[in-house]
Amino acid sequence: AQSVTQLGSHVSVSEGALVLLRCNYSSSVPPYLFWYVQYPNQGLQLLLKYTTGATLVKGINGFEAEFKKSETSFHLTKPSAHMSDAAEYFCAVTEGGYNKLIFGAGTRLAVHP
Amino acid sequence: SAVISQKPSRDICQRGTSLTIQCQVDSQVTMMFWYRQQPGQSLTLIATANQGSEATYESGFVIDKFPISRPNLTFSTLTVSNMSPEDSSIYLCSVALQMNTEAFFGQGTRLTVV
Numbered sequence: 001a002q003s004v005t006q007l008g009s010h011v012s013v014s015e016g017a018l019v020l021l022r023c024n025y026s027s028s029v030p031p032y033l034f035w036y037v038q039y040p041n042q043g044l045q046l047l048l049k050y051t052t053g054a055t056l057v058k059g060i061n062g063f064e065a066e067f068k069k070s071e072t073s074f075h076l077t078k079p080s081a082h083m084s085d086a087a088e089y090f091c092a093v094t095e096g097g098y099n100k101l102i103f104g105a106g107t108r109l110a111v112h113p
Numbered sequence: 114s115a116v117i118s119q120k121p122s123r124d125i126c127q128r129g130t131s132l133t134i135q136c137q138v139d140s141q142v143t144m145m146f147w148y149r150q151q152p153g154q155s156l157t158l159i160a161t162a163n164q165g166s167e168a169t170y171e172s173g174f175v176i177d178k179f180p181i182s183r184p185n186l187t188f189s190t191l192t193v194s195n196m197s198p199e200d201s202s203i204y205l206c207s208v209a210l211q212m213n214t215e216a217f218f219g220q221g222t223r224l225t226v227v
Contacts, residue, residue, distance in 0.1 A: 043220040044218040
């Protein structure tokens with residue numbers, strides 16, 4: 001079965017600093033990978049996705065992620081954090097081509113001045 | 114993309130009662146999903162609700178507790194039956210427009226059982 005591991009339940013960065021949120025997956029088939037963001041009291045919003053093709057994926061709000069098959073990783077980065085980036089971030093993988101998302105435990109990002 | 118409306122957005126319910134959550138999508142979709150997000154936790158899939166077939170429940174979830182209706186391609190309901198405080202969670206509706214594409218989520222229903 002597929003699974004997702006997000007290293008670090010809480011990450012804190014200074015405004016303007018690099019954001020790095022880690023995600024590793026396990027899958028016996030080529031995965032489809034996603035990053036979602038959840039702001040307080042809201043649903044989930046898609047940041048970016050990897051399906052096929054280019055392994056460096058760019059998303060909204062300046063975020064990007066790189067699919068590394070050899071490392072089974074899909075880490076999320078942003079060069080310069082903004083206060084508005086403070087939220088919960090979820091990495092997810094689809095299972096079996098049926099759009100059933102398997103989510104990681106989530107990483108809460110705090111951005112301080 | 115798809116715009117999903119969930120009702121109610123939040124509710125406080127007495128234990129032993131039931132709550133029905135509605136999910137309305139602005140376009141016709143085949144695949145709809147219901148997730149639960151317990152306090153401080155990640156999302157767990159409850160069931161897949163495809164129009165024209167019975168809902169498929171994940172391990173740990175049963176139809177008697179979480180009956181689902183899917184009367185057409187734009188609407189679904191999830192009922193949380195005989196509620197207990199352990200059912201206090203956010204329940205989210207999700208749709209996918211195509212296989213292996215991203216899922217879109219509603220704003221969620223924040224349920225508190227007292």
